[in-house]
């Protein structure tokens with residue numbers, strides 16, 4: 080199958096090339112940029128002698144005519160416009176941005192401060208949380224690939240939320256991300272001297288991933304209340320850790336919760352649940368599509384601590400995008416993604 084990538088020169092786009100280069104079914108047919116045509120190696124020298132195609136202009140008619148599937152690794156605001164054009168053409172779309180994730184356009188306007196996409200496009204988009212929406216993804220033509228923080232958070236909360244076990248008003252998500260989560264554009268916050276040897280909270284109670292997390296949580300359990308969600312910048316390149324504190328409606332032992340998580344994810348190869356007493360670190364998933372989860376039920380406070388880690392560029396972006404493209408096309412979910420994490 081022929082695939083095209085737009086936004087190829089970004090971190091998510093670069094990661095798509097790394098995955099797709101070895102994919103058994105998808106062939107990279109064309110790569111695109113909003114800038115002048117140039118070899119991809121001018122932007123990404125690490126691809127030298129491996130993948131040296133030239134970037135082409137973004138012509139949506141030509142792309143849809145030649146390719147079977149397009150990945151949009153473009154910023155919010157840009158992706159939505161492209162998705163509107165592609166959604167009426169004969170091509171599958173996987174969008175890595177936040178433009179198609181929120182079903183309520185007012186939420187999108189409020190949290191992203193951009194004009195929402197047309198309702199005809201939005202209604203085609205299926206939320207691509209692969210482990211929880213598999214059957215819908217298999218039928219989809221347009222995928223809204225989940226955000227990096229929502230992926231870690233929702234995979235961590237899913238088993239207890241979907242069973243209706245959560246005490247509604249006590250959900251606190253303390254999340255931390257590596258700097259590549261912010262993309263490659265220069266900014267004061269991500270400058271070396273600001274970020275190195277530092278640890279900062281940002282977008283306090285106003286992060287754009289809050290409505291995305293709540294949208295899925297409320298789908299699992301309509302009785303839940305708004306969540307507290309905090310984001311921090313870690314002085315590392317890749318990785319997200321979401322440490323989640325919840326209360327369950329009835330007391331449970333750690334071993335019982337682990338059993339629930341293992342049962343829930345038993346047919347999902349990319350989620351690994353740690354044994355009692357063990358918790359994952361971000362390095363244990365780095366460069367891979369895995370989400371690793373550890374849990375502990377504190378008998379003293381009655382709270383459950385859930386720790387969920389992913390690589391933001393893989394399971395949090397390009398990896399899950401390819402996983403969804405696999406599902407959409409009836410290909411083995413692990414195709415192109417069967418990497419052992421880079422360790423140490």
Ligand SMILES: NC(=O)C1=CN([C@@H]2O[C@H](COP(=O)(O)OP(=O)(O)OC[C@H]3O[C@@H](n4cnc5c(N)ncnc54)[C@H](OP(=O)(O)O)[C@@H]3O)[C@@H](O)[C@H]2O)C=CC1
Pocket residue numbers: 085086087088089090091092111112113114151152153154155157158175176177225226227259260261262263264391392395396
């Ligand atoms: N980084 C991460 O961990 C995650 C990112 N995402 C989302 O994935 C998308 C890509 O993120 P990321 O790769 O980090 O971002 P980057 O900033 O690293 O790259 C984005 C790319 O988009 C292209 N672009 C910018 N403006 C335009 C435009 N007007 N028209 C067409 N293309 C444009 C640029 O390529 P060029 O200049 O060549 O056109 C740029 O390289 C974003 O929507 C982001 O929110 C989602 C989950 C995690």
Ligand SMILES: CC(=O)N[C@@H](CCC(=O)OP(=O)(O)O)C(=O)O
Pocket residue numbers: 155175176177178225226227256257258259260261287288310312
């Ligand atoms: C570390 C860091 O800055 N991360 C970014 C993630 C942005 C992102 O992925 O944006 P959408 O999913 O909304 O498109 C942030 O917190 O805004």
